[in-house]
Amino acid sequence: MKLKLISAVPAALLLVFALSGCGRNDDRLVMVTEATFPPYEFREGGKIVGIDVDLMKAVAKKTGRELVVEDMSFDSVIAAVQAGKADVAASGITVTDERKRQVGFSHPYVTAQQVVIVPKDSEIRGSADLKGKRIGVQHGTTGDLYVTRNIREPERFPNGSLAVAALDAGKLDAVVLDGEPSKVHVALHENLVILDEPLTTEEYAIAVNRKNTALLEEINAVIDELRENGGLEKIKAKYVKQ
Numbered sequence: 001m002k003l004k005l006i007s008a009v010p011a012a013l014l015l016v017f018a019l020s021g022c023g024r025n026d027d028r029l030v031m032v033t034e035a036t037f038p039p040y041e042f043r044e045g046g047k048i049v050g051i052d053v054d055l056m057k058a059v060a061k062k063t064g065r066e067l068v069v070e071d072m073s074f075d076s077v078i079a080a081v082q083a084g085k086a087d088v089a090a091s092g093i094t095v096t097d098e099r100k101r102q103v104g105f106s107h108p109y110v111t112a113q114q115v116v117i118v119p120k121d122s123e124i125r126g127s128a129d130l131k132g133k134r135i136g137v138q139h140g141t142t143g144d145l146y147v148t149r150n151i152r153e154p155e156r157f158p159n160g161s162l163a164v165a166a167l168d169a170g171k172l173d174a175v176v177l178d179g180e181p182s183k184v185h186v187a188l189h190e191n192l193v194i195l196d197e198p199l200t201t202e203e204y205a206i207a208v209n210r211k212n213t214a215l216l217e218e219i220n221a222v223i224d225e226l227r228e229n230g231g232l233e234k235i236k237a238k239y240v241k242q
Contacts, residue, residue, distance in 0.1 A: 093207055111203055112201070141177075
């Protein structure tokens with residue numbers, strides 16, 4: 001979701017999160033995500049599935065807990081972890097300095113890119129051609145942050161699929177999204193393509209409450225083990241079509 005920017009959360013909202021998170025069963029590992037970000041998290045057959053879900057299933061199994069996945073707005077996932085409503089946020093979250101001040105991050109498990117989607121007949125060939133263009137982004141993502149800081153004020157959408165649909169309908173000139181989700185969206189729109197030149201390269205990690213160092217160590221141990229035994233690549237290959 002996904003570089004993503006997650007804005008500061010009002011104190012009242014944090015209080016609501018804190019109250020709703022009290023009294024959770026310690027046998028459950030509660031993961032919050034925004035399930036419109038394939039292949040990392042999406043709905044299939046009524047269930048939330050994807051790379052992030054399988055990764056956290058491995059953590060839950062290793063620690064003897066039941067994984068519970070909750071869907072919410074991307075802008076709220078880190079606030080939920082801060083306030084104790086959830087144990088982890090796993091939602092294609094890019095590590096940034098700002099986010100490091102809010103939550104603890106696991107070892108990175110994915111290297112990702114922000115890419116540009118355009119119509120096949122577009123005159124846009126690279127980032128230099130985006131000046132003055134109508135650019136769509138998913139609200140709160142690092143694509144949103146990059147475009148805002150480096151190009152112009154973008155048109156923001158609740159999720160990537162809506163932004164891509166607007167592009168396909170001729171309402172935008174380009175869309176900036178994470179690389180793997182962009183492949184999924186473009187596959188559904190035959191008139192769209194992804195430019196070869198990425199805008200950024202970034203890393204995804206799992207967000208944990210800064211006070212919960214024990215859980216962070218457990219997650220890191222699982223990520224390291226999966227990387228060493230090939231399990232991480234198997235999880236990715238399950239959802240990423242080559």
